[in-house]
Amino acid sequence: MATLELHDLRKSFGATAVLHGVDLALNDGEMLVIVGASGCGKSTLLRLIAGLEIPTSGQIILDGRDVAQLDPAERDIAMVFQNYALYPHMSVFDNMAYALKIRGLSRDDIARRVRETADILGLGPLLDRKPRQLSGGQRQRVAMGRAIVREPKLFLFDEPLSNLDAKLRVSMRAEIKRLQRRMGVTSLYVTHDQVEAMTLGDRLLVMHQGVPVQLATPMEVFERPATTYVAGFIGAPAMNLLPAVLCQDGTAADLGRGLIIPFADGKRDGADGRKLTIGIRPEHIAPDPAGMAMQIDLVEPLGSETVLIGRLDDGELLSVKVPGRAPADALIHVSFPAAALHVFDAETGLRLG
Amino acid sequence: MSPRTDWVAHLVLCGGVALFLLPLWLLMVGATQDGSAIARGELSFLPDLRNLGIFWEVLTDKGPGGATIWHMLLVSGAMALAIAFGKIVISLLSAYAVTFFRFPLRMVCFWTIFITLMLPVEVRIVPTYAVMANFGLINSFTGLAVPLIASATATLLFRQVFLVVPDEMVEAARMDGAGPLRFLRDILIPLSAANMAALFVIVFVYGWNQYLWPLLVATDPKLDTIVIGIVKMIGGDTVTDWNRVMAAAVLALLPPVLVVLLMQRWFVKGLTEGDK
Structure with a gap:
C-alpha cells in the first residue's frame, strides 16, 4: 500500500509529444481510473509508471521515492495486461509463483502465498492447469492472481476486461472492485470504456490528447464536466452540445430560434454576445x-428506455432519452429545463460556472 | 472420402514405402551374403541368417585407415552432436540479440547473418581451409566441427519464433523481475523447445552426412568419420568386400535413424500440445 505522485510527467517519442505534463496524486488505497479515447496517452502514462518506458522528464514518486529511472522490477508494482500475458508453458501455479521465485522466496512461502491468493480468486482447483486449458474469465483471474500474489505497492490495470464478452465483463468488473476494496491496494486502471470508468473508480482522470482534462469523482465528472470534451465523452448517449450566445447581462443563453434560457445557477462572466x-x-x-x-429520424430502444435521435426545425441534431417505449408520433415537442444546462465557452471549451 | 479413393491412396502409399524400403532391404540383405557373389551381381533378395555376425565383425575390425568402424561412428556422432548443439546455442543467442535488444547496427548484424545463407561451406571451402590452417586446426576435432556450426538458417528460424512472442509477455516478465538471461531460460527456451527438437534432428543428420569438409580438413585416420570410412573401404588396389561395405553402411544408418525416431516423439508432442 502506498501513495503515488506524478510531477509534470512528460513523454515524447522522437518529435512526437505523447504526454504534455501530467500531475497527479493518488491516495493510499485509492482506485483511480484513467479514461480517454485511444491515442490520448493513457496507456503511455501507465507504462511510464510501470517502468516499461522511461519518461522524457518529470518525477514518479512512489511512497516518497522517485522511481522514474528504476527498472520495473525494482518498483514493486504489479500490472494486469489486456491480453493477460500469461506464460503459456507454465501451470497456473507457476505463473503466479514466478515473480516470487525470482525474488528468492522459500518454497514453502511461495506455495502458501500462491494458495492463499488462489483461494481468494477461486482458482484453487485450477492450479495445475496450463493457461490454454482455461476460459477467458479464468485467465483474467490468473492474471490478477499473478499481480496480487506479489503484494505490490501499486496495481496497474491496462484495459483488463476488453478481451472478455459483455456478460463476463460485467461480473469481472464487480469482482475487480470487490477485490481492490478488500486488498486496499492503491490502483490505477486504464480503460476507454466509460461504464467501467464510472463504476470502478474512486476518482476519474479524463485524458485528451496527452493532457489530463478533469480529475474528479465519477459523479462529479458526470454532473459537472470540466470541458466540452469530457461532456461529450462521459455519458451515453453523448451530451447534446448546441451553440449559443450570452445575453441578458450574463444571466441567460440565447440558443437562437427565439429560445432564451435563463441560467438556474447565477450569472456568467463576459459581455453579452x-x-x-x-x-x-x-x-x-x-x-x-x-x-x-x-422530427425523429432514428429510434434506439434500450428496453427500459428509448433514445430518440432527430432534428430541430433548423436542422440541429438532438438526441433525447425517454423512459419506456418510443412515442407513436414522429414529431415530438421538447424543452430544455434550465437546471439541466451545462455552460461552456465556445472557443476554449472550458466550463463556465 | 469414399472407400474407393481410400483404397487407391493406400496403394500409392504402399508403392512409395516399397520404393523407399527396397534399397535399404537390399543393403541389409547384401551385408549378410558372400562378398564375391555380390561382386558377380548375384544378389539374393533373402538374407543369409548364418552371417549376421558380420555386423559385429565389421564394427570391431580395423578399417583401411587403421581406425575401427566403431571409432569412426564415435567421431561422426561427436561431430554431429557438436554441430547440432553448437548451431542451436549460437543461433539461439544471436536470434535473441537481434530480436529483443536494441543496439547500434542491429539490422546490419541481422543482414550480415542473413547473407551467409548464400555462403555454405562448399562455396567458401578454400578460404575456410586457409583460416583453419592459420589457426593450426587442421587435423583437429575443433577444425572438423566449428566451420560447420555457423549458419543463418537456424538464426532465422529462432528469430521467427521469437517475433511472435507477444510484447506483453516480455513486459510481464520484466515486471516479474526476470532479467534477460532468466527470460531466455525460463520463457523463451521452453517456448521454442519444439523448434529446437526439429532443428536438432535436421542439423544432426546434416552433420552426420558431411563428406567434403571432413575429407579435406582431417587426414589423420583417428578423425575419420564413418562416411569417409565407407568411401575408403571401396575401391583402391584391393578387391572391395561389398558385404562388409554394406554392413558398415547399415551401421552408419542407425544413429541418424535413431535420432529421428526418438526426437520425432518430442517433436509431435510439442506440436500437438500447442504451447503457443
Whole structure:
C-alpha cells in the first residue's frame, strides 16, 4: 500500500509529444481510473509508471521515492495486461509463483502465498492447469492472481476486461472492485470504456490528447464536466452540445430560434454576445407540448428506455432519452429545463460556472 | 472420402514405402551374403541368417585407415552432436540479440547473418581451409566441427519464433523481475523447445552426412568419420568386400535413424500440445 505522485510527467517519442505534463496524486488505497479515447496517452502514462518506458522528464514518486529511472522490477508494482500475458508453458501455479521465485522466496512461502491468493480468486482447483486449458474469465483471474500474489505497492490495470464478452465483463468488473476494496491496494486502471470508468473508480482522470482534462469523482465528472470534451465523452448517449450566445447581462443563453434560457445557477462572466456552447444530456430533455418541434429520424430502444435521435426545425441534431417505449408520433415537442444546462465557452471549451 | 479413393491412396502409399524400403532391404540383405557373389551381381533378395555376425565383425575390425568402424561412428556422432548443439546455442543467442535488444547496427548484424545463407561451406571451402590452417586446426576435432556450426538458417528460424512472442509477455516478465538471461531460460527456451527438437534432428543428420569438409580438413585416420570410412573401404588396389561395405553402411544408418525416431516423439508432442 502506498501513495503515488506524478510531477509534470512528460513523454515524447522522437518529435512526437505523447504526454504534455501530467500531475497527479493518488491516495493510499485509492482506485483511480484513467479514461480517454485511444491515442490520448493513457496507456503511455501507465507504462511510464510501470517502468516499461522511461519518461522524457518529470518525477514518479512512489511512497516518497522517485522511481522514474528504476527498472520495473525494482518498483514493486504489479500490472494486469489486456491480453493477460500469461506464460503459456507454465501451470497456473507457476505463473503466479514466478515473480516470487525470482525474488528468492522459500518454497514453502511461495506455495502458501500462491494458495492463499488462489483461494481468494477461486482458482484453487485450477492450479495445475496450463493457461490454454482455461476460459477467458479464468485467465483474467490468473492474471490478477499473478499481480496480487506479489503484494505490490501499486496495481496497474491496462484495459483488463476488453478481451472478455459483455456478460463476463460485467461480473469481472464487480469482482475487480470487490477485490481492490478488500486488498486496499492503491490502483490505477486504464480503460476507454466509460461504464467501467464510472463504476470502478474512486476518482476519474479524463485524458485528451496527452493532457489530463478533469480529475474528479465519477459523479462529479458526470454532473459537472470540466470541458466540452469530457461532456461529450462521459455519458451515453453523448451530451447534446448546441451553440449559443450570452445575453441578458450574463444571466441567460440565447440558443437562437427565439429560445432564451435563463441560467438556474447565477450569472456568467463576459459581455453579452460572448459565444457559448450549451450542453444538455439526452435524459434531461423534457417532453413539453409548448416546446420546440423535433422530427425523429432514428429510434434506439434500450428496453427500459428509448433514445430518440432527430432534428430541430433548423436542422440541429438532438438526441433525447425517454423512459419506456418510443412515442407513436414522429414529431415530438421538447424543452430544455434550465437546471439541466451545462455552460461552456465556445472557443476554449472550458466550463463556465 | 469414399472407400474407393481410400483404397487407391493406400496403394500409392504402399508403392512409395516399397520404393523407399527396397534399397535399404537390399543393403541389409547384401551385408549378410558372400562378398564375391555380390561382386558377380548375384544378389539374393533373402538374407543369409548364418552371417549376421558380420555386423559385429565389421564394427570391431580395423578399417583401411587403421581406425575401427566403431571409432569412426564415435567421431561422426561427436561431430554431429557438436554441430547440432553448437548451431542451436549460437543461433539461439544471436536470434535473441537481434530480436529483443536494441543496439547500434542491429539490422546490419541481422543482414550480415542473413547473407551467409548464400555462403555454405562448399562455396567458401578454400578460404575456410586457409583460416583453419592459420589457426593450426587442421587435423583437429575443433577444425572438423566449428566451420560447420555457423549458419543463418537456424538464426532465422529462432528469430521467427521469437517475433511472435507477444510484447506483453516480455513486459510481464520484466515486471516479474526476470532479467534477460532468466527470460531466455525460463520463457523463451521452453517456448521454442519444439523448434529446437526439429532443428536438432535436421542439423544432426546434416552433420552426420558431411563428406567434403571432413575429407579435406582431417587426414589423420583417428578423425575419420564413418562416411569417409565407407568411401575408403571401396575401391583402391584391393578387391572391395561389398558385404562388409554394406554392413558398415547399415551401421552408419542407425544413429541418424535413431535420432529421428526418438526426437520425432518430442517433436509431435510439442506440436500437438500447442504451447503457443
